[in-house]
Amino acid sequence: MRQAIQNLEESKIREVANAGMGRSDVLAFWFGESDEVTPDFIRQAAIESLQSGETFYSHNLGLPALRDAVAQAMAAKHAGAPGSAPLGAERIAITSGGVNALMLAVQAVVDAGDEVVAVTPVWPNLTAQPLILGAHLRTVALRPQAGAWTLDLDALLAAITPRTKLLIVNAPNNPTGWTLSREEQSAILSHCRRTGTWILADEVYENLYFAPSSNACAPSFLDIAEPADKLMVAHSFSKSYLMTGWRLGWLVLPPSATADIGKLIEFNTSCASVFTQRAGLVALQRRDEVTPRVVRHLQACRDTLVPALQSIPGLQVASPQGGMYAFFELPGHSDSLATAKRLVAEAGLGLAPGLAFAPEAASWLRWCFASKDLGRLTQGVERLREWLRHSSTKG
Amino acid sequence: MRQAIQNLEESKIREVANAGMGRSDVLAFWFGESDEVTPDFIRQAAIESLQSGETFYSHNLGLPALRDAVAQAMAAKHAGAPGSAPLGAERIAITSGGVNALMLAVQAVVDAGDEVVAVTPVWPNLTAQPLILGAHLRTVALRPQAGAWTLDLDALLAAITPRTKLLIVNAPNNPTGWTLSREEQSAILSHCRRTGTWILADEVYENLYFAPSSNACAPSFLDIAEPADKLMVAHSFSKSYLMTGWRLGWLVLPPSATADIGKLIEFNTSCASVFTQRAGLVALQRRDEVTPRVVRHLQACRDTLVPALQSIPGLQVASPQGGMYAFFELPGHSDSLATAKRLVAEAGLGLAPGLAFAPEAASWLRWCFASKDLGRLTQGVERLREWLRHSSTKG
Numbered sequence: 001m002r003q004a005i006q007n008l009e010e011s012k013i014r015e016v017a018n019a020g021m022g023r024s025d026v027l028a029f030w031f032g033e034s035d036e037v038t039p040d041f042i043r044q045a046a047i048e049s050l051q052s053g054e055t056f057y058s059h060n061l062g063l064p065a066l067r068d069a070v071a072q073a074m075a076a077k078h079a080g081a082p083g084s085a086p087l088g089a090e091r092i093a094i095t096s097g098g099v100n101a102l103m104l105a106v107q108a109v110v111d112a113g114d115e116v117v118a119v120t121p122v123w124p125n126l127t128a129q130p131l132i133l134g135a136h137l138r139t140v141a142l143r144p145q146a147g148a149w150t151l152d153l154d155a156l157l158a159a160i161t162p163r164t165k166l167l168i169v170n171a172p173n174n175p176t177g178w179t180l181s182r183e184e185q186s187a188i189l190s191h192c193r194r195t196g197t198w199i200l201a202d203e204v205y206e207n208l209y210f211a212p213s214s215n216a217c218a219p220s221f222l223d224i225a226e227p228a229d230k231l232m233v234a235h236s237f238s239k240s241y242l243m244t245g246w247r248l249g250w251l252v253l254p255p256s257a258t259a260d261i262g263k264l265i266e267f268n269t270s271c272a273s274v275f276t277q278r279a280g281l282v283a284l285q286r287r288d289e290v291t292p293r294v295v296r297h298l299q300a301c302r303d304t305l306v307p308a309l310q311s312i313p314g315l316q317v318a319s320p321q322g323g324m325y326a327f328f329e330l331p332g333h334s335d336s337l338a339t340a341k342r343l344v345a346e347a348g349l350g351l352a353p354g355l356a357f358a359p360e361a362a363s364w365l366r367w368c369f370a371s372k373d374l375g376r377l378t379q380g381v382e383r384l385r386e387w388l389r390h391s392s393t394k395g
Numbered sequence: 396m397r398q399a400i401q402n403l404e405e406s407k408i409r410e411v412a413n414a415g416m417g418r419s420d421v422l423a424f425w426f427g428e429s430d431e432v433t434p435d436f437i438r439q440a441a442i443e444s445l446q447s448g449e450t451f452y453s454h455n456l457g458l459p460a461l462r463d464a465v466a467q468a469m470a471a472k473h474a475g476a477p478g479s480a481p482l483g484a485e486r487i488a489i490t491s492g493g494v495n496a497l498m499l500a501v502q503a504v505v506d507a508g509d510e511v512v513a514v515t516p517v518w519p520n521l522t523a524q525p526l527i528l529g530a531h532l533r534t535v536a537l538r539p540q541a542g543a544w545t546l547d548l549d550a551l552l553a554a555i556t557p558r559t560k561l562l563i564v565n566a567p568n569n570p571t572g573w574t575l576s577r578e579e580q581s582a583i584l585s586h587c588r589r590t591g592t593w594i595l596a597d598e599v600y601e602n603l604y605f606a607p608s609s610n611a612c613a614p615s616f617l618d619i620a621e622p623a624d625k626l627m628v629a630h631s632f633s634k635s636y637l638m639t640g641w642r643l644g645w646l647v648l649p650p651s652a653t654a655d656i657g658k659l660i661e662f663n664t665s666c667a668s669v670f671t672q673r674a675g676l677v678a679l680q681r682r683d684e685v686t687p688r689v690v691r692h693l694q695a696c697r698d699t700l701v702p703a704l705q706s707i708p709g710l711q712v713a714s715p716q717g718g719m720y721a722f723f724e725l726p727g728h729s730d731s732l733a734t735a736k737r738l739v740a741e742a743g744l745g746l747a748p749g750l751a752f753a754p755e756a757a758s759w760l761r762w763c764f765a766s767k768d769l770g771r772l773t774q775g776v777e778r779l780r781e782w783l784r785h786s787s788t789k790g
Contacts, residue, residue, distance in 0.1 A: 001655055002506050008658050037448035046670075047442050053432035056640045096491055096642070100664045111397050112507030112529045128662045134507045134529065245451045245669055247491070260396055263403050267523045269495045269664065273671065274640055275441075 177320025457489025572715025
């Protein structure tokens with residue numbers, strides 16, 4: 001077994017969740033997953049595909065109809081640099097989930113020994129993947145200010161040099177809710193063009209965006225990039241279509257990279273199941289029946305959870321513009337891993353420890369507010385409030 | 396884009412298949428896939444799972460019930476070294492297909508620069524995966540003798556030294572039908588114990604075995620290995636259960652490796668879909684209704700195809716003991732890639748070129764005989780016979 005693999009940390013979120021295994025009384029907000037089942041008409045599309053016998057291999061890059069639909073949906077939201085050709089299917093690769101999209105992208109550009117820069121705190125999979133490929137990883141930390149996290153753009157640009165093969169950035173960000181501004185994206189893109197650095201943008205939360213915008217989604221590198229830019233954007237059906245368990249996502253690629261990604265898909269998973277792709281196609285075709293409702297509900301979740309948390313004395317938390325997480329410190333509890341385990345055991349409340357996302361977030365806790373029932377959120381806050389009232393603060 | 400990825404060859408099988416795209420008159424035997432739909436009761440298990448709303452993330456290593464069922468099925472066939480504990484669920488990881496199982500295994504043990512030995516001709520994915528990880532690949536070629544391929548065991552053992560991190564071997568073999576004997580497996584295992592070399596055994600065809608055996612499957616390294624041996628065995632639901640398009644497989648691992656493979660699954664695909672795993676579980680539970688029928692039919696396919704091919708003057712072909720491929724040379728046609736393209740265009744016959752599997756097989760052709768209708772096979776042979784009669788032999 002490689003040392004690099006042994007060194008990869010097991011999920012600290014799962015470490016906390018395991019502490020609550022088999023306890024039905026725990027209110028769990030630890031995973032980044034809605035508790036709502038995939039809409040019926042999406043499931044029905046997979047069922048009909050199975051009934052009709054679509055149980056054979058698919059194209060490595062996905063069903064042509066799905067690639068077309070993804071390209072049209074992306075083109076409708078992202079015009080690219082002025083004068084760019086509309087985003088077409090030749091830039092789309094269908095993958096076995098968003099995490100698989102990210103892994104393929106890293107495999108495509110990172111040789112062992114290459115330098116990779118990642119913005120943290122971040123979903124730990126994003127930093128594990130380059131380590132699996134043997135990369136040297138440098139992290140640039142966001143900085144907490146009054147309960148929110150912000151980018152030190154100068155520090156990030158200084159870290160990206162001609163030796164940097166790949167920049168990995170996730171915005172809207174899991175876990176902090178931080179979102180890149182258009183100006184920051186422009187500065188990063190220009191800088192990476194100069195250094196010859198690939199950008200891998202994890203934009204899976206782009207639709208889960210609550211600030212006013214012309215295209216109902218967060219700023220994207222695809223709004224400003226040329227098709228030929230060294231940019232790969234990872235997406236997923238999981239969040240916007242309530243399809244976490246399906247394992248279906250996609251990459252937006254420079255046209256010249258698509259064939260190579262197709263080879264990597266062959267050698268990693270060969271293809272996504274046809275019946276899963278049929279479900280994805282219907283999800284996209286009927287997205288107006290799903291995503292706006294999901295986003296409206298998530299906003300109600302956020303606007304239920306955040307004020308309730310803010311009403312706890314000493315607890316500072318910002319209202320995130322995007323994503324589905326509140327991220328905060330508990331006054332007097334600086335070891336979030338220990339705190340999260342105590343919250344499970346003593347309060348029946350399941351949160352994710354900030355240490356899972358970066359050392360600099362070791363005193364923070366992540367609360368996924370994607371809850372079908374808003375009452376679960378207020379009930380969870382009450383459990384937290386009670387626990388804080390009675391617990392010792394030695395943690 | 397990494398040079399290593401650009402250098403990976405696109406599938407030469409697909410190159411031939413593309414030449415026949417959109418032509419419904421081609422009898423296609425190029426892919427390693429049965430033309431029979433997954434049995435209804437297996438599809439029904441996935442449908443019921445979807446209907447009941449199982450659309451959420453699963454455990455990285457798979458559903459406990461499926462891991463148990465896989466372990467029991469493997470233990471029933473493979474006792475291991477005398478005195479070994481029965482093969483248990485702690486040694487099973489559920490993967491997104493057999494190819495994904497193989498990729499995870501390679502990620503687990505191969506650092507960039509490591510030496511990997513592979514036995515060829517072989518399914519090209521097996522040699523591509525270590526190259527993606529930056530390995531130095533050495534191949535040891537099987538040798539054709541009277542239409543069949545055999546292992547030079549001394550040459551293989553000489554190639555495996557203490558510098559060899561991993562041996563990759565696929566038996567029953569795609570494309571040649573070659574199968575490892577028990578004695579060869581013992582010699583390889585003993586040698587690899589001495590050199591400290593991991594063995595990655597692709598045994599996905601073990602059930603598709605036509606020679607007499609006590610356990611209705613081909614000799615396996617799992618029959619003779621200790622649980623703690625550096626052995627990873629890759630399996631798939633694709634062939635034995637007619638589930639190619641589902642992308643479901645598993646690894647059998649030393650117990651100490653399972654947790655690390657679980658981490659790699661998290662960072663590659665996170666998990667297989669629950670509804671797909673439910674289908675796999677039913678396939679295993681009712682395997683007596685599927686696999687024996689599949690194997691009997693494949694044997695009938697083999698025994699239809701091979702004698703028909705042997706009746707063509709000058710064509711030598713061995714009857715494979717395992718797998719679902721006939722592999723042969725056409726007299727006077729030494730460039731199999733060109734020949735395969737001509738066969739598509741001029742005879743409406745789709746075969747896979749040997750060059751896809753190794754340079755030493757460049758004059759060979761692979762015929763997948765997994766055909767629901769035996770008549771398609773005899774019709775295909777007639778097309779070949781007619782084409783040979785009329786074609787020039789300049790190819």
